[in-house]
Amino acid sequence: MSTRWLHGFALVAALLLLDVSLTFHNVWPTPAISWRGEISAELAAYLLLSLWLGRERAISRRALKLITIVWIFLVVGRYADVTATALFGRDINLYWDLRFIPDVVSLLAKAAHAWLALGVAAAIVIVVSILYFVLRWAIGRVAEAARDGRERIVLAAVAALVLVPGLTIARPVTLTYARQIGVAARAMAGKTVVPPSPAMTSNLARVKDADVYLIFLESYGAVTFDRPEFARGLAAPRAVFENAIHETGRDVVSTFVESPTFGGNSWLAHISLMSGIEVRDPDVNAMLMAQKRETIVTSFKRQGYRTVALMPGLWQAWPEGRFYGFDEIYGGERLNYQGPEFGWFDIPDEYALAKFDALEAARAPRPPIFMFFPTISTHTPFKPTPPYQPDWKRVLTDQPFDQPDLDRAFDEPADWLNLGPSYVDAMAYTYTTLSGYLRANASRDFVMILLGDHQPPALVSGEGAPWDVPVHVIASRRAVLDALVSKGFKRGLTPARPDLSKMNALLPVLLDSFADPVVLRH
Numbered sequence: 001m002s003t004r005w006l007h008g009f010a011l012v013a014a015l016l017l018l019d020v021s022l023t024f025h026n027v028w029p030t031p032a033i034s035w036r037g038e039i040s041a042e043l044a045a046y047l048l049l050s051l052w053l054g055r056e057r058a059i060s061r062r063a064l065k066l067i068t069i070v071w072i073f074l075v076v077g078r079y080a081d082v083t084a085t086a087l088f089g090r091d092i093n094l095y096w097d098l099r100f101i102p103d104v105v106s107l108l109a110k111a112a113h114a115w116l117a118l119g120v121a122a123a124i125v126i127v128v129s130i131l132y133f134v135l136r137w138a139i140g141r142v143a144e145a146a147r148d149g150r151e152r153i154v155l156a157a158v159a160a161l162v163l164v165p166g167l168t169i170a171r172p173v174t175l176t177y178a179r180q181i182g183v184a185a186r187a188m189a190g191k192t193v194v195p196p197s198p199a200m201t202s203n204l205a206r207v208k209d210a211d212v213y214l215i216f217l218e219s220y221g222a223v224t225f226d227r228p229e230f231a232r233g234l235a236a237p238r239a240v241f242e243n244a245i246h247e248t249g250r251d252v253v254s255t256f257v258e259s260p261t262f263g264g265n266s267w268l269a270h271i272s273l274m275s276g277i278e279v280r281d282p283d284v285n286a287m288l289m290a291q292k293r294e295t296i297v298t299s300f301k302r303q304g305y306r307t308v309a310l311m312p313g314l315w316q317a318w319p320e321g322r323f324y325g326f327d328e329i330y331g332g333e334r335l336n337y338q339g340p341e342f343g344w345f346d347i348p349d350e351y352a353l354a355k356f357d358a359l360e361a362a363r364a365p366r367p368p369i370f371m372f373f374p375t376i377s378t379h380t381p382f383k384p385t386p387p388y389q390p391d392w393k394r395v396l397t398d399q400p401f402d403q404p405d406l407d408r409a410f411d412e413p414a415d416w417l418n419l420g421p422s423y424v425d426a427m428a429y430t431y432t433t434l435s436g437y438l439r440a441n442a443s444r445d446f447v448m449i450l451l452g453d454h455q456p457p458a459l460v461s462g463e464g465a466p467w468d469v470p471v472h473v474i475a476s477r478r479a480v481l482d483a484l485v486s487k488g489f490k491r492g493l494t495p496a497r498p499d500l501s502k503m504n505a506l507l508p509v510l511l512d513s514f515a516d517p518v519v520l521r522h
Contacts, residue, residue: 007151010141011141011142011145011151011154013138014137014138014139014141014142015043015138015142015158017134017135017138018040018043018046018071018135018138018139018142019038019039019040019043020035021040021071021074021075021078021135022040022042022043022074022075022078022170022173023035023036023038023039023040023078023170024078024079024082025082026082026083031083033079033082036168037168038168038169038170039161039162039167039168039169039170040169040170040172041162041169041170041172041174042074042172042173042174043158043159044158044159044160044161044162046067046139046142047142047155047156047158047159048159050142050143050145050146050155051146051152051155051156051159053143053146054143054146054147054152058143058144058147059143059146064136064139064140064143065136067139068132068135068136068139069132071135071139072128072131072132072135073177074173074174075131075135077173077176077177078173078176081173081176142155194277194284194287194288194291195277195278197275197276197277197293197294198276198277198507198508199508200276200294200295200296200298200299200507200511202299202511202512202514202515203303203515203516204299204300204303204511204514204515205514205515205516206477206479206480206483206513206514206515206516207447207477207480207514208303208368209368209445210368210445210446210447210475210477211361211368211369211370211371211444211445211446211447212300212305212368212369212370212371212446212447212449212514213370213371213373213446213447213448213449214273214274214296214370214371214372214373214449215371215373215374215375215448215449215450215451216266216269216270216372216373216374216375216451216452216453217375217378217430217450217451217452217453218266218374218375218376218377218378218379218452218453219378219379219380219382219423219426219452219453219454219455219456219460220378220427220430220450220451220452220453220469220470221452221454221455221456221461221465221468221469221470222256222452222455222465222466222468222469222470222495223455223456223460223461223462223465224427224470225470225494225495226465227420227461227462229420229424230420230423230424230427233421233424233428234424234427234428234431236428237427237428237431237432237435238431238493240431240432240435241431241432241434241435241493242492242493243435244434244435244436244438244439245438245474245493247439248438248439248441248442249442249476250438250474250475250476251474251475251476251478251481251491252472252473252474252481252491252492252493253472253473253481253484253485253489253490253491253492254470254471254472254473254489254490254492254493254494254495254496255470255471255488255489255490255495255496255499255500256468256469256470256471256495256496256497256498256499256500257451257468257469257471257499257500257501257502257503257505257506258466258467258468258469258499258501258502258503259272259452259453259454259455259467259468259469259503260272260278260279260280260467260502260503260504261280261453261454261467262454262455262458262465262467263454263455263456263457263458263461264380264454264457265282265454266374266453266454267285267320268280268281268282268285269452269453269454269469269503270320270372270374270453271285271288271289271320272502272503272504273296273451273503273504273506273507274295274296274297274324274372274507275288275293275295275296275504275507276295276296276504276505276507276508277293277504278502278503278504279504288323289319289320289322289323293323295323295324295325296370296507296510296511297324297325297326297370297372298324298325299511300370301325301327301370304367304368305367305368305369305370306327306328306360306366306367306368306369306370307324307325307326307327307328307369307370307371307372308326308327308328308329308330308356308360308369308370308371308372309321309324309326309328309329309330309371309372309373310330310352310353310356310371310372310373311329311330311331311332311373311374312330312331312332312335312337312345312346312347312349312351312352312375312376313332313344313345313347313374313376313379314329314331314332315331315332315333315345318331324372326372328360330355330356330359332345332346332347335347335351335352335355336355337351337355338397338398339351339395339397339398339399339400339401340400340401340406342377342384342385342386342409343376343377343379343381343383343384344376344379345376345379347376348377348386348395348400349375349376349377349386349429349430349433350377350386350388350389350392350395350433350436350437351395351396351400352373352375352376353373353433353437354392354393354395354396355396356371356373357392357441358396361441361444374453375430377426377429377430377433378423378426378427378429378430380419380456380457380460381414381416381419381422382414382419382422382423382425382426383412383413383414383422383425383426384409384410384412384413385409385412385422385425385426385429386401386409386429387401387402387405387406387408387409388429388432388433388436389401390436392436392437392440412425419456419457419459419460420460423456423460434450438474445476445477446475447473447474447475447477447480447514448472448473448474448475449471449472449473449510450470450471450472450473450474451469451470451471451472451503451506452469452470452471453469454467454469455467455468455469468497468499469503470495471489471495471500471506472493472495473489473510479516480513480514483512483513483514484509484510484513487500487509487512487513488500488509
């Protein structure tokens, strides 16, 4: 084969490589990519630049290195853009998300074996190195073609493809970066307004003297009802849970609300509900916490409640605690768990509830308690799932589980390419734990508000899944449940659409349902 033909094949390969590198799409639900035959606007721009610079002289090696580095940034931006949307269900936001990368890396390093973490780091270095050398070759081959009379025609023809009607042009990666810069600029300029708080004048008469538990179930999304395979897998533990509700003299009403976040950033859901203000990004969150606002915590404190935050996942400073004004905060260290560690945050949800009872609920005499509890045992990657221990007293010991149960839990690693089964197992554990808690406290008078913080990541919930989460209110106080039904809740454990509201608008609904208007008039 002649040298001319080899050069031609090399040029075609270089052009194809550069185009694919900026136009690929995600293969859901994996981190893999595929090409759909789209055309890159950035490639057309580089071809025109090469043709212009190549008229008189060759592009310098230093310039080619710089162009390669810029191209790698574009490739990384494209991958982050298409993968974040497919796997996490939301657009990436560099200004918000980059600040949490150290925490995520720390959690991943803790959850994974050391060899796996080192392997991932080494793989990233190798992939980036290979990417640099391959792109450097392709960019250099195009620059070389820009000096050849015949090949310049090929470059001009490829660049002109962006003007051909009917061909699909991929969304330019440069626009993605431009959007990120715009978000950062607006945030740093302080152009963020926090809306006013809703009225919080509830007398809470309908829950007088009862404990009230606000429990955010990690990653408990509408997908548990919407996806048939998930609904089937959870049917049995869900039935056990509903039986436990009724057999302990309680009833349940349910609905869906729209979470302000998807696949992560749980604190945005927490503060949206507890403040009654929709918070969709960390900047609004930070600005709101800098102010003195009424929240559901202050509403209950005003009525004589002791307010407690049960935070098994808390191992560092928590500025939200000062904003909410809890009387007591039990973080991971204070909970003093001595058993085997599970997942990213060590402590099983069952232990956290048992420890709360030992520290707070079992005390007498005491005022009624408002307890805020964000669970952690259903956090991505959902494995290892703790065994359920029917003996709640044993959970508080340093040997809470039998060895065969532990072996089964740790011998089932998460399948990162198919987290659905792990998710179902984790949610089944949650239903079982809550069932056991209700039965262990059958004689106690409490109102339990259960809701998801957000849907699980899109690699579990599916592409284009709604941001809906279930809400259940469990109580033996008929007036509370009747009031919620009058506002749109449905009786039973299965919610129905349409959604009741956005998550922040749920707060006034709850406070109004907990109030007695007759008492207000007097």
